Amino acid sequence: MLQDRDSSDSQTQVATLAALESPIFKRLWAASWSYYTYRSMELAVLTWLVLEITNSPFQVALVSASRAAPMFFLGLFAGSIADRFSKYSVMAIGQFLNICAVIFISLLLFLDEAKPIPIYFAVGLTGFAWALDFIARRAYLASLFKGRSLTNAMSLDSGALISSNLTGPILGTALIRWFGFSGSYIGIAFLALLGFALMLSLNRDQRTTLKGVNPLLALSEAISTAKAYKNVAAVVLLTAVFNIFAWPITTQIPVIARDDLNAPEIMYGLLVGGIGAGAIAGAILLAKFNPKRRGYVYTAGTLLFLVASFIFAFSPWYLASLTLLFIAGMGLVCFATMQPLLVVEAVPPELRGRALGAVALAIGVSPPGMLGIGIAAGLIGSRSSVAILTFIGIIVVAFVAWRYPVLRE
Structure with a gap:
């Protein structure tokens, strides 16, 4: 492990x-x-593509649901893999799968054969890769740092993750405007290959065992870990709430941007980029002040995202909507940073993958929320569906925070 500047003094x-x-x-x-x-970039490009092809809020929601579904089915399995095998190798395999998906969609676009069903399949493959990478990457970080240095590293990593919602959508939609959907995938392929090359330059860590992974055993281990550690149980529950009532609203941003705010694709990219801009600001503040009340920041970030999204549902002005998504981004980075941190510091190193697998399961429950908001949007409109879902979410988060004191500490 790298030398921790504050290994003996958590106040430093x-x-x-x-x-x-x-x-x-x-x-x-x-x-x-x-x-x-x-x-x-990929999510912004594909959601806009499916919206243009189908004009269906439900089918737009299916893009995000297809990406999120593997986290539910494979998250626990991936957690045991991350504990038992080299985290470097797990991340590298995930990156290779991403490249395969990019090549597949690129071919569909260049052949003018892009249809929703093959798009959902390819996005599902990237979701599988994400399930592997999400757990392995965070366990890898926990092997490099500890204490408040780990908080700092997690903050910077989460900042890169969520601030990509600024650079990615803007780059992707700008490439659509200038070069079309096929041209946008040239940029996507370049970044995918660059990430893979940089990943291969990392130091290899050691796997702990050569045993195979039993999915049922993985499920049992993750559930047992969550039951044994109350902090893990609280994080898993609040993560599930966020992914059912909060994150699904992002599937309706392209619909609201085009149909309610009359925004073209580049303005849609900027609107989604508001989340990333807020995440950058929030990540800098977290890395600077390194808050000690992590459970409180975790819960407050969740509520901030929900409240800002609820007001966004009623905003008739583009600039106001952009500002509200900026605020939501600040809440999102608080949620995303504290989520793995609370877990990896609550369990022994040998259980981190399994504990994060339980979190991955909770992240994976977002597809029902995404499908639900897509169906509701087709019946009552995207704005109304966002308002109803986030209002319920605010109430549920308040109850969960009251039920688990660690979420207020």
Whole structure:
């Protein structure tokens, strides 16, 4: 493990960019930025493409649901893989699968054969890769840092993840405007290959065993870990709530942008980019102040995202909508940073993959929320469906925070 500046004193301040002083983390962060930006570009491009092809809010929601579904079915399995095998190898395999999906969609676009069903299939493959990468990458970070240095590293990684919602959608939609959907995938392919190349430059870690992974055993281990550690159980529950009532609203942003705010694709990219801009601001603040009340920040970030999204549902003005999504982004980075941090510090190193697998299962429950909001949007409109879902979410989060004191600490 890299030397932790505050290993004996949790009160010591950590510089905002301290983790980047590590050559290993610097390369990992660059690889993460390429990977996260490619993912955001891809989602923005494909949701707009499906909206243009189908004019269906439900089928637009299916794009995000297809990406999220593998996390539910494979998250626990991936958690045991991350514990038992080299995290470097798990991440590299995930990156290779992403490249395969990019090549597949690129061929469909160049052959003018892009249809919703093959798009859902390819996005599902990237979702499988994400299930592997999400757990392995965070467990890899926990093997490099500890204490408040780990908080700093997680903050910077989460900042790269969620701020990609600024660079990715803007780049993707700008490429659509200038070069069409096929041209946009040239940029996506470049970033996917760059992320893979940077990943291969990392130091290999050691796997702990050569045993095979039993999916039922993985499920049992993750559930047992969550039951044994109350902090993990609280994080898993609030994560599930966020992914049912909060994150699904992002599937309706392209519909609201085009049909309610009369925004073209580049303005849609900027609108989604508001989330990323807010995430950048929030990540800088988290890395700078390194808050000790992590459960409180985790819960407050969840509520901030929900409240801002609820008001967004009623905003008739583009600039106001952009501002509200900026605020939502600040809440999102608080949620995303504290989520794995609360888990990896609550369990022994040998259980981190399984504990994060339980979190991955909770992340994977978002498809029902995405499908539900897509169906509702077709019946009562995207704005009304966003307002109803987020209002219910605010109430549920308040109850969960009351039920688990760790979420207020």
